[in-house]
Structures are given as structure tokens and as C-alpha cells.
Amino acid sequence: MLTLTSDTRLVFIGDSITDCGRLQTPDRLGNGYVRLIHDYLFARNPSQAPRIINVGISGHKVTDLEARWQRDVLDNTPDILSIKIGINDVWHGLAGRDNGVPIDKFTSTYRSILQRLRDDRPACKIVLCEPSVIWLEHNPDPIELLQPYVRAVGELAVEFKADVVVRLHGAFVSARKARPEINWAPDGVHPSSTGHMLIARTWLAATQLL
Numbered sequence: 001m002l003t004l005t006s007d008t009r010l011v012f013i014g015d016s017i018t019d020c021g022r023l024q025t026p027d028r029l030g031n032g033y034v035r036l037i038h039d040y041l042f043a044r045n046p047s048q049a050p051r052i053i054n055v056g057i058s059g060h061k062v063t064d065l066e067a068r069w070q071r072d073v074l075d076n077t078p079d080i081l082s083i084k085i086g087i088n089d090v091w092h093g094l095a096g097r098d099n100g101v102p103i104d105k106f107t108s109t110y111r112s113i114l115q116r117l118r119d120d121r122p123a124c125k126i127v128l129c130e131p132s133v134i135w136l137e138h139n140p141d142p143i144e145l146l147q148p149y150v151r152a153v154g155e156l157a158v159e160f161k162a163d164v165v166v167r168l169h170g171a172f173v174s175a176r177k178a179r180p181e182i183n184w185a186p187d188g189v190h191p192s193s194t195g196h197m198l199i200a201r202t203w204l205a206a207t208q209l210l
Helices: 033-044 063-068 087-091 103-120 141-145 146-158 168-178 194-205
Strands: 009-014 051-054 080-084 125-127 164-166
Touching: 033 051, 033 194, 080 087, 087 141, 103 146, 125 146, 125 194, 141 146, 146 164, 164 194, 168 194
Parallel strands: 009 051, 009 080, 080 125, 125 164
Antiparallel strands: none
């Protein structure tokens, strides 16, 4: 369980699913799962709600996170850091695109940024989120291609003794199996409002803040 106070700095980093139009909102939180987590925590206990910082950027992969790690993570001095990355690392490497990140490079780069965090902010709590899903009706392969990236996040969580692992991939797969008529991710990648609520609820449950 994560302990929160009004002085806690909770930073979320990731791709478009984290970004979710943050630069178009006055508080730069966006309109996705980060917003939902923020609003829940403030409604749950206003006096203990943390300062939430969203530094997600659409289209980013783990290599992009590495390039901006100092500015967007270390310079923000997080007490808790939540990382959600991996979708574009696979999606951008599909047919017709050649700028994905192979699993070996994904793992080594992810390991490097986690080590930098441990070296710079040893007391920072780490929340690692699995990549969610890539469901493309015309191409059944991406969901299988994503599996090694999901496993890599779990393995890195053990290696770095992450405080929380958020099992988003399994949550989406289970939700779709239970209610296939619900549009969890309209384009197969980006969550609907219901999909973002699923991310937020899964995150809050995993961190025992629900």
C-alpha cells in the first residue's frame, strides 16, 4: 500500500494513454486514467491527496522515456512514480512501420531508467503498469507480440523490488471476455472512457488505495 500526504509528489509517465490530452487541460492532467485517479484521491481524502504530475507524451516508447528521464522524472523529484509504457514499442514495429523497440532493447532500456531512478531517488516508490492491449481485428498477431513486453515488466518489477505491479493486460483481457459488447478500446489500443476507468480502478486496487 502507498502512503499519501498532501506533500507527496506522484508522477505518471507514459505514452498517449497517460497523456490523454494533458496539454489541453488547464491543470495538465488530461482526461484519462490519471484524471480519474486524481479525482478519486481528492474525493476520498482531500487533506491527504497528493500532488499529481502527468508527463505522458503521445507516441512515446521506452527509448523516448529514456531521453527525457532527467527532465520529466528526476527533476520532478517524485515520491511515487507510475510508469505505463510498451504499447508503441510493439505497435510501431508492425507491418508498414519500422520504428518499434525490440524486446531486448525494451528490457535493457527499461532497466537503465529504473536504475537511474534508484540511484537518484532511492526512497521513491515504484509502480509498474503492464502494457494494456493491442487488439487489431485485421491482424491477430499484435496481442501475441505484446506478451514478452508484459512479462518483461513483471520481471523488472521483481528485479527492482517495485512496490506495486498493475496487471493491466490481464484486466483488459478479462473484461473483454466477460463483456465483449463493451468497447474497451475503440481502435484496439486507446481506451474508451470505460477503458480508462478500468485502468484507474485496477491501479487504485493494486496500490490498495481503492
